[in-house]
Amino acid sequence: MTKNIIIIGGGIVGATTAFYLAQNKENNVLLFDEGTGRATSAAVGIISPWLSQRRNKDWYFLAKEGAAFYETLLNDLDISNQTELYEKTGTLLYKKTPTLLDKLEKLAYKRLKQAPTIGKISRKSSNDVHRALPFFHPIDEALFITGGARVDGAKLIQAQKKSLANVIEEKVTTIAPTNSGWTLATDTQQFHCDELILACGAWLPELLTPLGYDVDIRPQKGQLIECQLEDRVKHAPVIMPVGEIDLMPLNDGRLLIGATHENDQGYDLTPDWNKLALLKQEATELIPELAETKIMHYRVGTRAYTSDFLPFFGEVDGLKNIWVASGLGSSGLTTGPIIGKTLADWISGIDTPFDSYRKTPNQYITKTND
Template identity: 45%
Template sequence: MTQKVAIVGGGMVGATVAYYLSKLPGNTQQEVTLYDDGTGQATKAAAGIISPWLSKRRNKRWYELAKAGADLLPQLAREANLSNAVYQQTGTIITRSNDADLESLYQLAQNRRQDAPQMGTVSQLTSEEVSQMIPLLHQPHPGILVSGGARIDGAQYTESLLKIAQTKNLKVKNEKVSLNSDGNIVTARGTVKFDRVIVATGGWLKQTLEPLGIEADIRPQKGQLIELSVKNYEDHQVMPVLMPEGERDFIPFGNGSLIVGATHEDENGFNLEQTSEAKKDLFASAKAMVPELTIDKITGMRVGTRGYSSDFAPFFGPVPFFRKVLVAGGLGSSGLTTGPIIGKLLAGSIIFGGEPDWSNYEKELDIYLKRL
């Protein structure tokens, strides 16, 4: 019997779920509708770094999930035939001003690499070697290169996957919807019944689940970044991503564009305004690394809303007391990395059923979802 599945939210998670629901064996039994408002989507606004291995976060489950996500992406990119403009293992360089910090990062990288072969090679780089790899930079600090690190364009990723799924069993509706108390979908035209509903509404998860009598532990955070034109570096098609100290990362795309970001604005939650303060602040970070930049090289700004849980950890799976509905939330600032694996696991559980054990990757869901 055909199973009617709805996905609410077409970001990293929703698009990946749709893709795997169209690909995994058994997909002919699914009829899938994805509803996406699109406003404020974190995935479209995101910077694009896939490099979780040197994170100092102590949350082991998060690390296992992010590692699995970074591992899945190259396979998915091959299988879905994603171009280098969408996903590419360019390598990531993490720089530090202090030799002792750099050495401890290198030790961490060597240790982590033992059970993460997807990191590729790990090497120490002098300031000159960093400049050779990213010729934009002026006197960078020395760093560690992780060759398996990657960059991804979230907007193109979701577009590519949804296009593939639409040739199979997916219909996409670009509209805002809500749930009713039975977990069905309420559109402007009426209520539509589904057998399973996956809620992947990012920063909006709390609002989406309210009609079910559920309070989700999610708060929104605004993030802004700037896009710059660095046309004179167009020939350098493959430059690694740079993660210097602090929160500002540099993502050079081979088409002569450079992304610098991002802000983390807790107080501005759902606000989607591009602000001149953020523009100035991000530009100052860019100019400190690339002195020749002038303000007119800014070609655009992006703004998106991240969703965080109280312990900064992602959570996903069937709602314990409402199993028709599955959720994914709390992906925070690393959801380009964790979103694909979460999407694949959710799609697998819809198709194959059962009670998957994801305790390696997350805590119990009732920590994050309470009855109102």
């Protein structure tokens, strides 16, 4: 029997869910991808969660499995050789003091036992790093793990959407339950589905508030910049210095610098040139030649985050045949694909190792008190 499934939101979660559901030819999958402010399209992500200092064990398990899932995802998409989209370059990590770096190294070896995707672990002196990366001038020792990777979110979404027959670039304005599923409306059309997935990030309250639900989701503005450093950055590792910025070299010679985490800007997508200049200034302390290099491009997106900065995905009590995912924050490219695959598996009746998450939306989405 054909199952009509609609997904609202064409970011990393929605695109991955749609891709896997569409593999079953009995599913009629429709993806709404209006695209405004989508964080994934603005991001080039660092896939290196193993040394995170976050203490939440469920989040770490999700992020660890999300990083490991990329090999499966790329093989399923048949794009495992596209290094401009995803490349395991390794990650250089810095800490404020040698003592903190020692603690990070101990954590890396501890977690390596359960996460072999970390790869090889080694210490690198500032001279070691500068010899390998002449454009980079660090003054401290670093920890290097070979398993770290970078991924271009926009390219990944494009690859997933290629297999979809039905993508509508319109905004869904309302959703309403029916006896047999859900009815959706845009400015021009109406649609019906048996199962509905809301993967619309920071815009989730727009759809659920009219149904009488409070949603603990808010927008976070993220900005990053691109500068040109030519072929010297080709296949270079991603770099996580002390401070706000990360450095993401691309194989075409560009260097991405960012990103900001702005919790007070709402859904504003206007570039803040003062903040963009500060990103470049901080990077210039490590890469002096950036002082003579212009910002060639900028990216601005809107992340979704919760009051405790943890993601949620699964079912909402009182909303039959509806699935939600949001609150991924800045780890969206690490956790988004495994969340999308998990949603697809749940809808398909397949067991997953993430059942502890299945009811987490009810911690963040609650019925309004009349």
